[in-house]
Amino acid sequence: DQQVKQNSPSLSVQEGRISILNCDYTNSMFDYFLWYKKYPAEGPTFLISISSIKDKNEDGRFTVFLNKSAKHLSLHIVPSQPGDSAVYFCAASAVESGSARQLTFGSGTQLTVLP
Amino acid sequence: DTAVSQTPKYLVTQMGNDKSIKCEQNLGHDTMYWYKQDSKKFLKIMFSYNNKELIINETVPNRFSPKSPDKAHLNLHINSLELGDSAVYFCASSSHQAINEKLFFGSGTQLSVL
Numbered sequence: 001d002q003q004v005k006q007n008s009p010s011l012s013v014q015e016g017r018i019s020i021l022n023c024d025y026t027n028s029m030f031d032y033f034l035w036y037k038k039y040p041a042e043g044p045t046f047l048i049s050i051s052s053i054k055d056k057n058e059d060g061r062f063t064v065f066l067n068k069s070a071k072h073l074s075l076h077i078v079p080s081q082p083g084d085s086a087v088y089f090c091a092a093s094a095v096e097s098g099s100a101r102q103l104t105f106g107s108g109t110q111l112t113v114l115p
Numbered sequence: 116d117t118a119v120s121q122t123p124k125y126l127v128t129q130m131g132n133d134k135s136i137k138c139e140q141n142l143g144h145d146t147m148y149w150y151k152q153d154s155k156k157f158l159k160i161m162f163s164y165n166n167k168e169l170i171i172n173e174t175v176p177n178r179f180s181p182k183s184p185d186k187a188h189l190n191l192h193i194n195s196l197e198l199g200d201s202a203v204y205f206c207a208s209s210s211h212q213a214i215n216e217k218l219f220f221g222s223g224t225q226l227s228v229l
Contacts, residue, residue, distance in 0.1 A: 002157065034217070043119070043205055043220025044158070089158065093216070102170070103218060105150075105158035 003027045004092050006106035014114050019077040021109050023090030026071065030092035034103070035064060035075050038087040047088070048075070080113045087111070118142050121206045121221035128196060129229055136191045136224045138206030145211055147189035148218065149181060152203040161204075164189055193226075201228045 005024045013019045023033075031052040036044035050057040050064045050073070057064050063076045077084055090106040121138045128134055140147065149161040162181045163170045169181065178194045193200060206221040 036218075036220075041222060043207070043222045044218075045220070046217040049217070087156075091158075102160050102163060103216075104160075107156045 002106075003030075004090055004104050004106040006088075006090055006109050008109050009107070010110040010112070012112045012114060013080045015082055016079045019075075019080045019084065019111055019113065021075040021077075021088050021090075021111065023073050023075075023106055024071060025073075025092050027092070027094060027104070028071070029094040030104075031095075032093040033064070033066060033073050034091045034093070035062075036089040036091060036105075037084075038089060038108070044089055077111075080111075082113045082115050085111055085113050117221075119206060119208055119219050119221040121204075121224055123224060124222065125225050125227075127227045127229065130196055130198060132196050133192070133194045134196060134226075135193070136204055136206075136226075138189050138191070138221060139187055140206075140208040140219070141187065142208055142210070142219060144208035144219070145186065146209050146216075147183070148207040148209075149189065149191050150205040150207060150220075152205065152223070154202070158205065161191075162189075196228045198228050201226055 003026050034049040035047040037047045038044040048059050048062045048064050050066050055066050066073045087108040087110050089108045091103045119140045146165040148163045150158045152158050161175045180192045183189045203223045205223050207218040209216040209218050
């Protein structure tokens with residue numbers, strides 16, 4: 001049972017337009033959410049995060065929105081650039097046993113920004 | 116200078132063999148992890164480890180074992196490899212296990228079991 005779901009395996013967007021990547025989760029204990037970007041043959045790299053006490057966090061061209069009631073978050077990239085073409089992973093965190101925290105990842109969305 | 120490095124990048128081996136993947140981080144982090152990216156592309160936690168606590172995902176077969184000679188290294192040993200072990204394995208580290216932890220990943224090891 002996947003607790004973090006990215007239902008769109010791929011997304012294509014024209015350069016300069018907005019990219020919207022979506023993520024849904026089922027575990028109400030998740031209280032911190034992150035987005036990672038992954039280029040081919042590289043490991044994922046941290047992009048942006050949001051705490052469950054907020055509904056929006058912005059960092060330059062990247063904004064993450066959190067809708068707790070819908071258990072949904074989205075990543076907006078505007079304007080999109082060809083260098084943004086990568087796989088984007090949504091991840092969620094909750095306190096597990098004791099004080100340990102573990103990240104649960106979605107399956108990723110391949111974003112292609114067309115020049 | 117690579118922050119989290121893992122070797123080898125590619126590993127092709129026969130079923131039944133024992134193999135190891137090495138991981139080193141030079142970030143001074145306290146916690147290291149192993150993740151497996153399965154055929155459906157999900158990244159799933161296998162282990163998290165700091166100098167005090169090893170947390171094992173209960174779904175991980177005991178053929179997999181992490182070994183940490185020191186805080187900067189967490190190697191993954193796999194005994195009696197099976198076809199289903201074929202996947203990409205990522206090592207990662209973080210400074211601590213606080214709410215705002217960011218993981219720094221290695222570039223992955225593509226394991227193919229024939």
